[in-house]
Amino acid sequence: MADETRDVQVQETQKQEVAAGDAERTRDRVAFVPRADIYETDDAIFVVADMPGVDENSVDITLENNVLSINGYVEPVRPENYSLAYAEYRVGDYQRRFTISDQIDQDGIEASVKDGVLRLYLPKSVPAARKIAVRAG
């Protein structure tokens, strides 16, 4: 089999499975930890997560007691009359939690999913610390 990969930063392409925690899953399906980027500006926090197979109707996001929970549910693609002959990746749900230290304006949260990528905008409710000008006495 001819395989080549160039110019791509492949670290671990394999998906990381959610470790069995205190709460067991009710769905009989494996769950993965979505890879995420998190960045912050003065007035908001942005979360970007790779969740292929998820669309806007199959993702649940909750923010409770500063814990942001992301759950994505995936209906596996099963082409009719075909059998899986060779597999390099597994399909499953996504599940991840983050602790957010800033106060978030719950009503201002925006979420969107496009091409299997979840984007969250979490505006901070407390205005960013103002710089206090020090005058020369």
Added chain:
Amino acid sequence: MLLRPFDSFWSPWREMERLRREMNRLFAATTPARLGGGVALAYPAMNVWANEDGAIITAELPGVNPEDIDVSVVDDTLTLKGGREPDELQEGATYHRRERNYGKFTRVFRLPFQVEADEVKATFEKGVLQISLPRAESDKPKKIAVKTG
């Protein structure tokens, strides 16, 4: 039933899987241990669904613009190219986590049959690419009628 119907068709896949395992084992034995213990796999990872008329390949490409995906097929070889760019950050933004990968990829995948290149179809939904690769008519096994003398 004495014989499984598609035994002859399945064998190339089994052989590929056996080879892949063997290669992984070899690499694992000769390269330093990596985090996670495996070898770096080709990107993107692919799943192959097959029947006697062809194959369907799926790959997870979250965040890749479908217009940037290039699928081409010559004979029995599928070439998949694409890439994605990192988000453009506003000024003053700082990263807390950066786990998602960016960049270009090329993957070449050989199938155990000749593909009817004109009939190849690809769809991209929810970040999952699905390529349907029908087997060329000329490549399909012909049933030979045995005549009695």
